[in-house]
Amino acid sequence: MKCEIIAVGSEMLTPYRQDTNSLYMTEKLNGLGITVAYKSIVGDRLNDIAGAIRTALTRVDIVAIIGGLGPTNDDLTREAVVQALGITLRRDPVQVAALHSRAAQLRISMSSNNLKQAEVIEGAIVMPNKNGSAPGQWLDTAYSNYRKIIFMVPGPPNECKPLFDEECLPRIRAVAPEKHIATRVLKAAMIAESKCDELLEPIYKAYPDIETTILAHAGDIQLNLSCTKGALAVAQNRVDELALKLEDALGEWMYSANGETLEQILMYYLGIRQATLAVAESCTGGMLSERLTSIAGSSLSFAGGVVAYSNALKTSMLDVSEELINRYGSVSSEVALAMAEGIRNKTGATLGISITGIAGPSGGSSDKPVGLVYLALSDAHQNEVVERKFNGDRERIREFATLQAMDLVRRRLM
């Protein structure tokens, strides 16, 4: 079965805002074996919305409409559906009562506008919205003699997602042919995308029944595998077989066989090793600490961090000697090592990691160009330093360096 997602709202045709609900819905729909074949974004204009619905009805089985269900004059999704299908809207007394009771509960006065939200499309089922006043609607109908499902959910993500999960998904599961889909997400760090492609393409091309997607961002590679079969165990075996071969090929580059982020993996390994990690950052300016502490419960394994942008701070907070900085420069393997040792000693952490480099756009030289980064890792037994040259703008260089630092720690812990 094929689905089209129509996001309604003029704000999503500006440079400032983007539909994100559809990503969430796509994941859930794919899980039921339903393909999202098209996405459309239309403004708050009746004819545009109705036109988009008619187009969708000619090419998919399920039309998912997000937004345009509120109380204002700009909310036109209900009107557009009845226009597209040539049917009618009626004001539903049950919904009117529900709106009044909601307003009373929240102790707000209800404007007459609000009653728009009590209008129900002929033949539609009303789907209650626990987090807002606009209910969703579910319509199981026919168009040109084909069965078509049209469902409508409100636009605010905190209303859209629970309503979709609780009201739409069970209904979709009931109409969709039963499919058995197995998926896996593998992740790898610091392998070049082109190298990764070269390495993996011959392997996954031999599994044409498995859909394999490779995504890459600043050194982080994500492989999505998906396979549909008559029985789940068959699909799962097939996906696991391919995953095993890809794991073998990726070897040490791979950090997750089940979709975890690198920071989650680090926190997991630090936890089981009862180890703590401390961070000394220069060019990344706190990005590494920020990513590590984005994980709930990270306080157990994250000992703390210093953002030592200036040489003076490298000396006073990390005990890096002035002489060392003067001799080798603050962007050097020697200073990186001293920073990692310094933060480990200062915090008493099991592991100290440091990053010093030139994120640009200025500050580079022919000797030490923008993108040059030194990273060092220190524990009680061993120190190690890595020199890297990353390409891209300031943001991208900082992202690459942060990922490289986490990957160094991961390799030490494994």
Add this chain to the structure above:
Amino acid sequence: MKCEIIAVGSEMLTPYRQDTNSLYMTEKLNGLGITVAYKSIVGDRLNDIAGAIRTALTRVDIVAIIGGLGPTNDDLTREAVVQALGITLRRDPVQVAALHSRAAQLRISMSSNNLKQAEVIEGAIVMPNKNGSAPGQWLDTAYSNYRKIIFMVPGPPNECKPLFDEECLPRIRAVAPEKHIATRVLKAAMIAESKCDELLEPIYKAYPDIETTILAHAGDIQLNLSCTKGALAVAQNRVDELALKLEDALGEWMYSANGETLEQILMYYLGIRQATLAVAESCTGGMLSERLTSIAGSSLSFAGGVVAYSNALKTSMLDVSEELINRYGSVSSEVALAMAEGIRNKTGATLGISITGIAGPSGGSSDKPVGLVYLALSDAHQNEVVERKFNGDRERIREFATLQAMDLVRRRLM
């Protein structure tokens, strides 16, 4: 004039990837007075792409197609355009030569697939791509007796954006009716969105000729004003008049009258005051330092930071006394003040700012719930501390706290 943007690529119909080029293009198109009336996303299937192009030709003047121009069998945009229009493709010897010369320059062997990229649509102008092998194409044609522009640009953002800027925009400017559009972007921090709406709506509603959009994210408010008139000076006067009234109403909440980020504003004020700022973070875990150092040149004003998650580190790195922590708890106004003074003294910075709080999801109590955050600001003359209770998940609480910290510094500097 109206435009539809069609993004081509099956990967954008997965849960993992989103079209972002269209936001960039929309901003530039709006600047020429062109409305983006629809956005469509289609997969790499010939009939789907051709169908989307035909639909677009019935409803807009300009069809912008992103992606599907590469060398693989999945790259079908050229074929879809000729199918939609009933015209032909020809292999262009000039483009074949260009591909060979590019391959020779990069010392790569060219597969025969690559020659697909030398195929030119009947009547189209080839637009060279400096950053990749797939050129763009520009077609000024007719459909059902109406003049229509169809242009195609490659999908990778680093190819799409420069090609669009350099090759498409001048051509669009030449065909679009001359319009004079004045815009302004105002920004405010830490005012509730509902309060902001209530305050500003009566003001901007009195300027129906100005399009006003309010966006809010974790305490950060952005107001976009746009006005189209027969002469630029008239539009500019009108927008400036409204901006002045909005500025008056926003008062101290407003931090930018020209769209700068709060971190840019801080760096600007720190620069002109020849002041430096040091940061002591607990629950934000480096987010504040990361945002401040995302600004190029921040090393001049950013003295450094400490991420002191543990009490031990608050004592050893920030000189917060153990007794103070034991008496008041690490999330308290007393500890926040000591952290701000501590980081200022340790770094010698003009200003020290601190954040300590409970980002959750666990760690809260009835006394000190998740979302409770203390922020303190210290300079040689004055200490100040603020208690806030933020709502939302861990990520959102950290974002709110980071913005609040920056806003405290801004107010001190102004």
